[in-house]
Amino acid sequence: MAAAEAVYNLPVDCWELIFTFLIINDDDILIHYVKTLSLVSKPFLSLISRLILSITISDPTPSFLRRLFHRFSNLNSLHLSFYHLDAAVASSLRNRPTLKSLSISYFDPDDENYVISHFLDSLLTLKGLTCLDLLGLQISDDFLSSIATEGLPLNKFVLRSCTGYTYDGICFLLSKSSGIQHLSFHRNDFLNDHHIAQLSLFLGALVSIRLSDCWNLTKSALFALIRNCSSLSEITMEGIGTKSVQTSNSFKDFHVNAQLKSLCLTYDSSINDANISLFASIFPNLELLDLSSCDSISERGIFQVLTRCCKIKHLNLSDCRQAWLLRMNFVTPQLEVLNLSGTPVDDITLYQISKSCSGLLHLSLRCCKHVTEKGVMHVVQNCTQLEEIDLKFCYKLDADVLVSETVKRDIVPPHFLF
Secondary structure, three states: HHHEEEEHOOOHHHHHHHHHHOOOOOHHHHHHHHHHOOOOOOHHHHHHHOOOOEEEEEEEOOOHHHHHHOOOOOOOEEEEEEOOOOOHHHHHHHHOOOOOOEEEEEOOOOOOOOOOOOHHHHOOOOOOOOOOEEEEEOOOOOHHHHHHHHHHOOOEEEEEOOEEHHHHHHHHHHHHHOOOOEEEEEEEOOOOOHHHOOOOOOOOOOOOEEOOOOOOOOOOHHHHHHOOOOOEEEEEEEEOOOOOOOOOHOOOOOOOOOOOOOEOOOOOOOOOOHHHHHHHHHHOOOOOOEOOOOOOOOHHHHHHHHHHOOOOOOOEEEOOOOOOOOOOOOOOOOOOOEEEOOOEHHHHHHHHHHHHHOOOOOOEOOOOEEHHHHHHHHHHHHHOOOOEEEOOOOOOHHHHHHHHHHHHHHOOOOHHHH
């Protein structure tokens, strides 16, 4: 009993460290901890309330938001999702002028009104707003211009599946927001390569950009970003168009770019081995390369990446139909994550991988129809740091035989996903 009282009477600073450790980014777990710990005592309730900095809410009422802001006095990041949106909810944001990050998601495809107009006046009161993330909203050029004119200190701006705005609105905003470091457009149907080339001239501080399902863009947009945004360390271009006026020769005048660490070019059938080889020579410090569903690349281009990019840790080749990787006669101990899901790899490939990639931590072989327990055992035996293998839908593989083989050979197996 005395020991329990001693623990309970720990100094506030100690409890703050404990609760800070417990409060994590998973909202479901966070809510569980908040509810449970807050019931223990009023001091705990007060301490927990001060430590909550970010929270996610669905369809909140104005009165609920006011109570939330009153309780969590240090809240600076808010994620709101709505099926019904009104001006009263928007005006509630004025009760928290210290918000730094705001995410608004709207899920009513039948609403054709410029619903974001409800938020404009409230947004302009958030003088310290550095992150704005909008999903599924109808916005306007006037809305974007107002944000730019107000001079909000945005360093992250995201528009996902938003409509109603044009290039003029985006251009004005970015021309006035020189501090933007993270930029993302998803499902934009008007941005083209020329637009990106022009916008990139305003983005000298840009660190990461994501362009997903922007079908009018091609590799030419990638060239413009690399040429004009020298601070870029992460580029993601998913599901872009394929008709580019540029060729692989377009990269020959580029100097080595040591800044870029992450390159994601998924669902692009125009990416070929020549492109990949040039990427490898220009971006020697790549740590992540995602080429999933790029049907035109083969092991020839992949080997260029693995031999030239000596820091690469994460390689995603899922659904690359020509990625056999049969002749890996070099060592890549730095590679930690390898995704070969849906590729034609077989036991011979796995044997080569087991000899070349000794540092693997995670390997995905989902839907690899030619893999058997023999090939997997090569990897398990030689990649001793392996933590997890995804073997779902590997129909030639017998899970019971594989597990019994690890027992028979006295091997501590990684986590198998069957």
